[in-house]
Amino acid sequence: MRETIIAIVGPTAVGKTELSIEIAKRFNGEVISGDSMQVYKGMDIGTAKISSEEMQGVPHHLLDIKEPDEAYSAADFKVHVQRLVKEISDKGRLPIIVGGSGLYIQAALFDYNFPDIKRDxxxxxxxxxxxxxxxxxxxxxxxxxxxxxxxxxxxxxxxxxxxxxxxxxxxxxxxxxxxxxEQTVETPYNVIFIGLEMDRTELYEQINHRVDFMLEKGLLDEVKSLYNHGFKDTQAMRAIGYKEFIPYLEGKQTLEEAVEQLKQNSRRYAKRQYTWFRNKLAIDWYAVSPSSRREKFKMIFDKLAGILKMK
The missing domain is CATH 1.10.20.140 (Histone, subunit A)
Structure with missing residues (x-):
């Protein structure tokens, strides 16, 4: 029998984390992070990593499993997800993948066979x-x-x-x-895709507010610490939220320019994420806004209750 997985996808800052916690609490679930950067230790603020308090007791996986100078790929993610889905399902709980790294999620859920080409x-x-x-x-x-x-x-x-x-x-x-x-388009799982989308103007406002909030929480100090520990040229430091501050730290840009670059890159990334998910996967999309979020979440809970009851 195929394992059932909930996959919550969509652009950054749209509300995926909040939804995942509520689904996990209602349907006895555990969350698997589908964010390619949240695997790194010490990269908390810039990746919008969920805090222990925000988890509300819900088990989370694939957070803080790598040092910032270690590589992590979609192939690694696939191996981890396959193991975790089995472990969570065997406990009678519901695996919930949540994140915006589309290639990683697609690779894991559609059983990609990555070419066994060793690095030269x-x-x-x-x-x-x-x-x-x-x-x-x-x-x-x-x-x-x-x-x-x-x-x-x-x-x-x-x-x-x-x-x-x-x-x-x-x-x-x-x-x-x-x-x-040559990759398969079939999934070995019973995947229920939930996509969150938002009016672009509202989403961009959310992103700008999120960046400001990250700075208040100490994002610049987080980047400085990673930079001072010699992680400047790592894969992890090329992530949005980190790379924008390197020119500032090296005296090549003002802080205001770095912050504006981060906001712009985040908005562009959100647009790319949305386009990617729209084109690649069959997803049930829910348009949310700060004022309609609770109503839309209730629709999602009701629909999941009906689907999961039939399993």
Missing amino acids: EELTEQLEKQAQEEGIEEIYERLQQVDPKQAEKIHPNNHRRVIRALEIYETSGKPKSEWEL
Whole structure:
């Protein structure tokens, strides 16, 4: 019998965390974080990581499992989720995945078979050196030539993904986009997708307020601490909420410019998240607003009660 999973998705700052707690309390659930950055220790404020008090006694998984200088991938996430879904289900409880990292969630729930291509450290180092000396544009142009479909999905400034995509082609002789075409579109689970969306103007206001709140809570000190511990060039520090402050810490930007950049990047990311989920997965969407949230949540609870009763 297939395990039932609730997956709560949508853009940043839309209310996913609050909904996940209430669903977990009503339906005997445990939460699995579907955020690729919340796995890192010491990265709490900038990732909007849930606090112990906010958990309200609900068990949470995949938080604080990595040091900031350790790598973490969608393939790692898939392995962790498969194990956790079985463990939670075997206890008679309901697994609830919540987050905005679309690729991670899709990879775990649709049983992606990641190409078993070991990293070529020498090639990676060579590409990284070239990117530093000649600019990432040269590497990105090479990727456009050998794998234009994959290049379309990656922002040129995302050095890690650009280099990895080119490395896969150079190592295997097959573009990453072809590997992805071989993936299954079936899920081994009974997944109930719940998507939260919000009017764009309201969502952008929520995002701006969230950034201001993060700064009040000490985001700048959190970034400084990570920077001073030597994590500047890690995968983790390239995350939105952290990378924007590095130019400020190095005297290349004012704090006001860094904060505005963070707000802008967060708004753009929310737009990309929403587009990604809309295009990739069959999701029941609920339009929420600060004033209608409780009403929409009740609709979701009622619908889940009917679905889960039939299982």
